[in-house]
Amino acid sequence: MTDRKLGFDTLQVHAGTEPDPTTGARQVPIYQTTSYVFKDAAHAARLFNLEEVGYIYSRLTNPTVMALANRICALEGGAGAVTCSSGHAAQIMALFPLMMPGCNVVASTRLYGGTLTQFSQTFKRFGWSAKFVDFDDFDAVRDAIDDNTRAIFCETIANPGGVISDLDALGAIAKSAGLPLIVDNTTATPYLCNPIKHGATLVVHSTTKYLTGNGTVTGGCVVDSGTFDWATSGKFPSLSEPEPAYHGLDFVDTFGPAAFTFHSIAIGLRDLGMTMNPQAAHYTLMGIETLSLRMQKHVQNAREIASWLEGDDRIEAVTYAGLPSSPYYDLQTRICPRGAGALFTVALKGGYQACVDTVAKLELFSHVANLGDTRSLVIHPASTTHSQLTEAELIKAGAGPNVLRLSIGIEDANDLIADLDAALS
Incomplete structure (x- = not known):
């Protein structure tokens, strides 16, 4: 695709996709397959060691699903994205590389009810916790941050009340504290708001909603801005320290701005298995076109x-x-x-x-x-x-x-x- 900066209406139709190289199919095919044939043993080894990008198994990556991730990433202006099975899955995927037992998230009181339950109840099973604060009170947000805080979380347009979060102010607080701001942009969509431009580190979506737009399939997405320094503070060892499962590979040193996205695929989807199916990705791709x-x-x-x-x-x-x-x-x-x-x-x-x-x-x-x-x-x-x-x-x-x-x-x-x-x- 051209290097010229494209408008939103063009990106929502073209971003992340090209005509199928084998058949010339213009719409993204549904690659309904679990696995992919390796060229040889060396090729397989390079893929498994993250030395080469490619397809191994559809729990990790799939061409239809990757096309959707790339399109949402382009619309949000991110450096990388990973899709998953639901919006709730996307929230866990966003936090999984950041959190350890004993860590907490400072979260808005104005969140979807299911998110409030996930944060206040289910988090406990991971040893995580959430501090709920009125995000109109910036002093309260600052005061809630402690040495164990690993993220600040809000919704652009809060569900159910439609309240708008001041992302500029919250982004400044997060930056000052050396923490990522995670913004659920489901109800705004990238058409109404680009949280990354207002200081967000990660953007999550329930693609089930406006992105698909027709009530047919569930899905989620996490978009990484690629701008956060995961290494300096020492608070995010999953991203900035050697990973035993990949022979001591350091995601930040190896992948730079794409560290979060590669970790989310290579470890998050590998171990949590919250995979989006290719047919759901296809429906959402078609929805995004309009x-x-x-x-x-x-x-x-x-x-x-x-x-x-x-x-x-x-x-x-x-x-x-x-x-x-x-x-x-x-x-x-x-x-x-x-x-x-x-x-x-x-x-x-x-x-x-x-x-x-x-x-x-x-x-x-x-x-x-x-x-x-x-x-x-x-x-x-x-x-x-x-x-x-x-x-x-x-x-x-x-x-x-x-x-x-x-x-x-x-x-x-x-x-x-x-x-x-x-x-x-």
């Missing part, structure tokens, strides 16, 4: 519907950061200048029961545990995705008992408003 077009419509609809809801007497509050009344409006114009996404919450004056009744009456909005689909989706977090939290924790997470989460699709906005109006009656 990402910018879909996101423009998502944002347009979300603005219109959030404005209508804000003016309705049955509504207590709307959290959409794209509304001029939002306390995050100015931040949104800096962090996500193309729009505040299409995920937000709405609090109903009728409380918990009104939420349950409204969900039951909606017809165009599908009641599902997903977001980022072309279809509009709704869920009541307090009784589903965030149900494991206490009421105080629900409110901190922006998912109180009277709150519905809306994921606005690309249908006709007037039809969606009519559906909401009828259900709220």
